[in-house]
Amino acid sequence: MVDLRRARQQVQYYTGKVGDARYPLVRTLLTGVEFAVSLLLMVKILAVIGLVEIKRDEQEGEVRIFTDAGRILRPHLVVENLSKVKSFKAKRIQPRGFLGYELSLNGAWLKSKEMNQEDSLVMNRASMERGMFRSEHIRSYKAEVDNKETQDKRRKADDLVNFGKGSVQNLLTTEHTERGMVQKVVLSSNDDDKNFAVVSLRQIRSPTLGNKFSSMHGQKGVLGFLESQENFPFTIQGIVPDVVINPHAFPSRQTPAQLLEAALGKGIACGGLKKYATPFSTPSFDAITEQLHRVGFSKSGMERVYNGCTGEMVRSLIFMGPTFYKRLVHMVEDKVKFRNTGPVHPLTQQPVVDRKRFGGIKFDEMERNCLIAHGASANLNECLFTLSDSSQVLVCRKCKNVASVIQCSVGNGRKVRGPYCCLCETGGDIVKGDVPHGAKLLCQELFSMGICLKFETELC
Amino acid sequence: MSYQRFPKVKIRELKDDYAKFELRDTDASVANALRRVMIAEVPTVAIDLVEIEVNSSVLNDEFIAHRLGLIPLTSENAMSMRFSRDCDACDGDGQCEYCSVEFHLNAKCRTDQTLDVTSKDLISADHRVTPVDFGDPAAYDGDQQRGIIIVKLRRGQELRLRAIARKGIGKDHAKWSPAATVTFMYEPEIHINDEMMENLTLEEKKAWVESSPTKVFDIDPNTGQVIVVDREAYTYDDEVLKKAEAMGKPGLVEIYAKEDSFIFTVESTGAIKASQLVLNAIEVLKQKLDAVRLSEDTVEADDQFGELGAHMRGG
Numbered sequence: 001m002v003d004l005r006r007a008r009q010q011v012q013y014y015t016g017k018v019g020d021a022r023y024p025l026v027r028t029l030l031t032g033v034e035f036a037v038s039l040l041l042m043v044k045i046l047a048v049i050g051l052v053e054i055k056r057d058e059q060e061g062e063v064r065i066f067t068d069a070g071r072i073l074r075p076h077l078v079v080e081n082l083s084k085v086k087s088f089k090a091k092r093i094q095p096r097g098f099l100g101y102e103l104s105l106n107g108a109w110l111k112s113k114e115m116n117q118e119d120s121l122v123m124n125r126a127s128m129e130r131g132m133f134r135s136e137h138i139r140s141y142k143a144e145v146d147n148k149e150t151q152d153k154r155r156k157a158d159d160l161v162n163f164g165k166g167s168v169q170n171l172l173t174t175e176h177t178e179r180g181m182v183q184k185v186v187l188s189s190n191d192d193d194k195n196f197a198v199v200s201l202r203q204i205r206s207p208t209l210g211n212k213f214s215s216m217h218g219q220k221g222v223l224g225f226l227e228s229q230e231n232f233p234f235t236i237q238g239i240v241p242d243v244v245i246n247p248h249a250f251p252s253r254q255t256p257a258q259l260l261e262a263a264l265g266k267g268i269a270c271g272g273l274k275k276y277a278t279p280f281s282t283p284s285f286d287a288i289t290e291q292l293h294r295v296g297f298s299k300s301g302m303e304r305v306y307n308g309c310t311g312e313m314v315r316s317l318i319f320m321g322p323t324f325y326k327r328l329v330h331m332v333e334d335k336v337k338f339r340n341t342g343p344v345h346p347l348t349q350q351p352v353v354d355r356k357r358f359g360g361i362k363f364d365e366m367e368r369n370c371l372i373a374h375g376a377s378a379n380l381n382e383c384l385f386t387l388s389d390s391s392q393v394l395v396c397r398k399c400k401n402v403a404s405v406i407q408c409s410v411g412n413g414r415k416v417r418g419p420y421c422c423l424c425e426t427g428g429d430i431v432k433g434d435v436p437h438g439a440k441l442l443c444q445e446l447f448s449m450g451i452c453l454k455f456e457t458e459l460c
Numbered sequence: 461m462s463y464q465r466f467p468k469v470k471i472r473e474l475k476d477d478y479a480k481f482e483l484r485d486t487d488a489s490v491a492n493a494l495r496r497v498m499i500a501e502v503p504t505v506a507i508d509l510v511e512i513e514v515n516s517s518v519l520n521d522e523f524i525a526h527r528l529g530l531i532p533l534t535s536e537n538a539m540s541m542r543f544s545r546d547c548d549a550c551d552g553d554g555q556c557e558y559c560s561v562e563f564h565l566n567a568k569c570r571t572d573q574t575l576d577v578t579s580k581d582l583i584s585a586d587h588r589v590t591p592v593d594f595g596d597p598a599a600y601d602g603d604q605q606r607g608i609i610i611v612k613l614r615r616g617q618e619l620r621l622r623a624i625a626r627k628g629i630g631k632d633h634a635k636w637s638p639a640a641t642v643t644f645m646y647e648p649e650i651h652i653n654d655e656m657m658e659n660l661t662l663e664e665k666k667a668w669v670e671s672s673p674t675k676v677f678d679i680d681p682n683t684g685q686v687i688v689v690d691r692e693a694y695t696y697d698d699e700v701l702k703k704a705e706a707m708g709k710p711g712l713v714e715i716y717a718k719e720d721s722f723i724f725t726v727e728s729t730g731a732i733k734a735s736q737l738v739l740n741a742i743e744v745l746k747q748k749l750d751a752v753r754l755s756e757d758t759v760e761a762d763d764q765f766g767e768l769g770a771h772m773r774g775g
Binding site for chain 1: 488493496500520521522523526630631635642643644646673697699717725727
């Protein structure tokens, strides 16, 4: 494997055929007498980039550029004196299966059954099922693998090569919440004679409750409810929104640009005209309203909608329009925390909080205040004690000190294990009480510093 | 006392995938129920299970499976098919004639030209269930494939799969919804106050007529009177009412929505004809109502409607 890699490094000029597997994807064809000018320029630029091959086909009168996908998508390729080029034949880019994170969709601004309060949004389940915001996630795992067979002499082509046979110490496991299909497995090596295996897991995700979305104006929110299409409001033309957002998100945030985007976009979508929408040349308010009026909407872009549940007209007019939304990478699937029982912290005996280690969500002071406000004392007790670090302590009722369990001999060589107060030197009047392990720990730490805590006990 | 009404339907326009009709003498509840059933509960057939044998295309297996599911299939006989969950005759492997239809797709690109794999490459085991043909038969061109593109293949790439289509409803997944658009509007009733209108100048009349974004009103070129040209173009956007108010003439026009007449627009995905979509929706609605009527007598309801009866009782 290492030999192979070194040999490959020595081949500096890869002479691939058209459509060869290695450089198949982006082809930019230029034709013309003046191609030499542009070619020179390109060589200059592309030499900087590397990994790009340029070939001149005199018969076809073409210059062919071969790269892998995405390498020369953006300003890397500058062609000057384009007017001198006889014809710009084709620019063909074959993208590899990327799914859209970002979508232009139909948003409506209304309050929907209180399911979109506090910046959350309601989405149309039918749109989601038709592929809206469906995306592919690939996660790779790299691990070193032992390979004793590389030291052997050259192998024949049909020999079986075992990678990482019998090595368990480099085993990589996914987290307990991770799932996916194996997209590819790459076995490779570096110059230090180390072999690696890279496994990519693929996952298709469609929006679920709690996923985060944002418009281009920083109006972000989480998905609060997935409503069926038939329950969604519909217009006279039968348009059903994909996303419903709450108008309360706008007054205090001062992002009227999103409303302008939707209003302008609505007119454009109906009229089919291009409009500048850069921050430097926003169409005037009148231009937007006039355009809307021309294509048959009210000047404000508001529409009459019907309630999908009852079929009645909604009393107020609703603003609807195309808006660009994107999905943010915060997804519930990556963040779920759940446990019933699981690992505890060795010192405090409390459940761990780390998600990677099957931890739980910390129930802290603010949550505590919340439960107190609700008067849910039994629930509070359960959360902070039973479900956390419940433990027991022995207290001597005579000296009010913490007692311990020891083994002591009772005459005739027999030994008895039981509660015993070392200060009173008796095992008589000792009671057991439920305390959090944290309290016990504090008691022990203070004890180690020479501070003794005394416990008043009372039977109840 | 009986509250029974006798709704009337008047068909205005009927094409294979488009229908426009009036529904009169009934309530919004009935009209909306019909709309909801058309979107969510009229059964169709759609690809539900995909077994991929070879896939070396740029799209991953899940992506292709999802795209296959969304292809509309002709579902004229979906009403008489069984749901695979209710089918006793099979174990859901696609060989059952009552509940499923098997499809095969076998495509490989052998040329330098990109091969479009379309819904026409799907080979059905049942001639009644095939991918919907969107080609215009009048303008048929032998070379032109007009199926829905599933994936594009380059030289050497291959796609081979087996798919099973099943009956389902839009409530379960949008791919089973036969409706592209189902909407209705209340028929508007427009009264122009002639007395007030006469007092307006021609400019004022013009400005008022043009305030409506849709062409509802016009001025008669001979008499100079404002007339209603297309009542149904009114979208209840209140623009003319606001304009009248802004002109200081509130009450210039009064517009009411008739509570008992609706104008429906139905567009189908092609899975079933638009007319059939409406009829099937009525049939499903009737079944549901029968289930409600019989829900008191549990045993009888179960005998007749099986799961539907239990569903209606909230089970």
